[in-house]
Amino acid sequence: MTYAGPYAGLTWDHPRGHDALAASAGDLVHWDVQPLEGFESHPVDELCARYDLVVLDHPHLGEALRAGCLRPLDDLFTQEELARWGADSIGPTMRSYAMDGRQWALPLDAATQVAATRTDLVGEPPTTWDAVHGLAHRAPVALSLAGPHAFLTFASVAVAMGEEPATDPDELISRETGLAVLDLMAALDALAPPGTRTLNPIGLLELMAGTDRLAHCPLVYGYVTYAGRLTFTDAPAVRPGGRPGSTLGGTGLALTTRRTPSPALLDHVRWLMSPGAQGDFLPRHHGQPSARAAWTDPGTVAADFYRRTTTTCEQAWIRPRHAGYIGFQSAASAAVRAALAGEAGHRDVLDRMRELYRASRTPEERHT
Structure with missing residues (x-):
């Protein structure tokens, strides 16, 4: 034509x-x-x-x-x-x-997920997940959970814990790592300011830049347009000097x-x-x-x-790209939010996510 x-x-x-x-x-x-x-x-x-x-x-x-x-x-x-x-x-x-x-x-x-901070409210950003959890007890901290971002945050925390998701074409993640990730996310989400769970990355950054209701987001896609109003730093690691987990x-x-x-x-x-x-x-x-x-x-x-x-961007994890991945990403994000809302147990949610991942791939893809 x-x-x-x-x-x-x-x-x-x-x-x-x-x-x-x-x-x-x-x-x-x-x-x-x-x-x-x-x-x-x-x-x-x-x-x-x-x-x-x-x-x-x-x-x-x-x-x-x-x-x-x-x-x-x-x-x-x-x-x-x-x-x-x-x-x-x-x-x-x-x-x-x-x-x-x-x-x-x-x-x-x-772009990749990095940490965004109001340093005028909390000082220098935390660099480890333990420090993020500590900050959440004294300042407003939120995870990025809207739309597909609940799973992307899950994946990034897993990377920081030493396991990249989907390295096995038939398995999303090990049970040990998956449960540890959900436990950490739930602990942080329980302390988050009301309403932040529904905000996309731009909404979180706007809230942080325009109000004092949010002081730190440990994993949010970096936007240079907010530089100056917010301080962006490498994503958290599990231990000092470890890999900054990011998607x-x-x-x-x-x-x-x-x-x-x-x-x-x-x-x-x-x-x-x-x-x-x-x-x-x-x-x-x-x-x-x-x-x-x-x-x-x-x-x-x-x-x-x-x-x-830069360090986070250099070491970021590439998501799967098979034809069924986008649908999986949306369904897995909904499952993560259900776990954080207390609507389902973490073990059941993790099993559901693993089943969703296997179902998103054709039999041929699972054996290549």
Whole structure:
């Protein structure tokens, strides 16, 4: 099918997701936006049927590949270009968009769960989970639990405890680690300010920045747009110097099969991944670049935000990306919230989560 006019792009409705793309697009791309919740859970094949470029989250790759709605970037860019962008990107951001031996999106934006703190209220942020628990007894502390974030928080705490979820394709997590995570989350959630359980990351950060009702969130996706009002630091570890458990977020830029990309569009994508765009243009337009150089350059806008969270981003956990993962993530998050609300016992909830994970994978996937 032939489409006239500019390419149609879809990103998410926040300055970090929209402003730099819109400012650089000119007449080449018209960017629409969707809410954060749509970015996290809307079926990607429906979006690809309506847009030529989509900004997506890496766990959507499985359903996108099953639908055949993305163009493999290996056919559009050289191996040298892809290798350079991968080498220049922070942590696992580039490889989170690689699957089945091909590259399906480019890491336009890098983010992971980090700690956010009102240091004017509580002083220097806690660096271990024991210290977080101690702080929760004297200041308002909340976990990020809305939407898919209950499971993402669960996974990040598990990583800090030494076990990455889903390393066994047939098992989500060991019983010992899973119960320890739920126990810790329940202890913290019992002390949290009322109403915080329903807030997405932006809502938590807005509450923290605009009121004194929340002083610390140990795991929330970092937003450079709140730097200055809030202090962002590495996610907590179990012990000093341990791994800061965190689940990779950020966004990837993908090209759909809806319309053939022109040389001008491919050149624009190349520019978005260039050192100049990543290190200067994106940060000046509320973006959060994926280039490691931008995270480590003291001259980058809001450099302290990047400097104090680089270790966490470098070591973040990549979520599963099979076609059934998004549905599992939503159902597992609901199960975690049920445990925290006292609606079900922790052992029953963990068994339910493990069953949900097995059911989300086909028999073939469970044996590969």
